Amino acid sequence: MSELSFREAITSDVDRCFEIESMAYAGEEAATKEKILLRIQTYPTGFIVLENQDEIIGFINCGTTDNVVLSDEEFKALVGHDPAGKYVVVMSVVVDPKYQRKGMASRLLTEFIKRMKALHKSEIYLICQSEFIPLYAKHDFVLLGESDSSHGGLKWHEMSLSL
Template identity: 50%
Template sequence: MSNQNFRNASPTDATRCFEIETLAYDGDEAATHEKISKRIVEYPQGFLILEVDNQIVGFINSGCAYDVEMSDEDFKELIGHDPDAPNVVIMSVVVDPAHQGLGLSTALMSEFVKRMTDAKKETIHLMCKEHHVPLYEKFGYRYTQPSASDHGGVRWHEMMMDLRRD
């Protein structure tokens, strides 16, 4: 792939990230512009941008918690987020549909995991649709349980990666 760059988001990225979010997620599954903006401002070190040829083509955003409750809708607003907490909760993993199928989600996830490991985080949690479970298992996540969340009217599944080294 041509010129790839990873960086943390800045407030000026919110509009492009919102565009990608609404292209990649159906209806109510997509975060609002307001939520994306808040996530960038409140936890930029957990909002990783992937650029290709100086254009934003994907991102991962997250928050941190001491006690992870994946079905907590308030957490999507970063209520209860503590940047010092050891557990990372991913809220979106998104690649612009025009750039999918090029290995960018793998590159994005690998960089995110490296950064969270370097930040001494202990676990990463996420929710995904059933058809994405095998993809996240390839990334090193393990299936934990069906989620109580019905965000966007969809059935979600909880996954977790342990970053602690024995």
């Protein structure tokens, strides 16, 4: 595999990010192209892409706030986002299927956590499906319990990481 690098997303990344999001998430679980573009434009600091020399192979994005409500669907459109907020809410951690099961999500998480610490954020929150709890636990996220969110008609679990 060619050399990997991280950077903040730019608006011209929207098509590739949407392609990855659509391949990796089922149906309504995937963010729309418009939401992805909004996230890049609104908070590029919290939208990190992982790329090899050829293409973007994964990304992680978030918003920040001082009032975390993980079941709030409006926050996925960054309603209530405050760049100065001390709490980070992750919206997507996604890797192109052809690069999955090769440690790419862990690399993204490690880089993302490092960047959020550098920004002096105090905690990272996310919701995930059951099969991803071990991935996040490996990065010291703590399971908070079942979420009230029914995003995409699925069952979710809330997790957090104190920074």
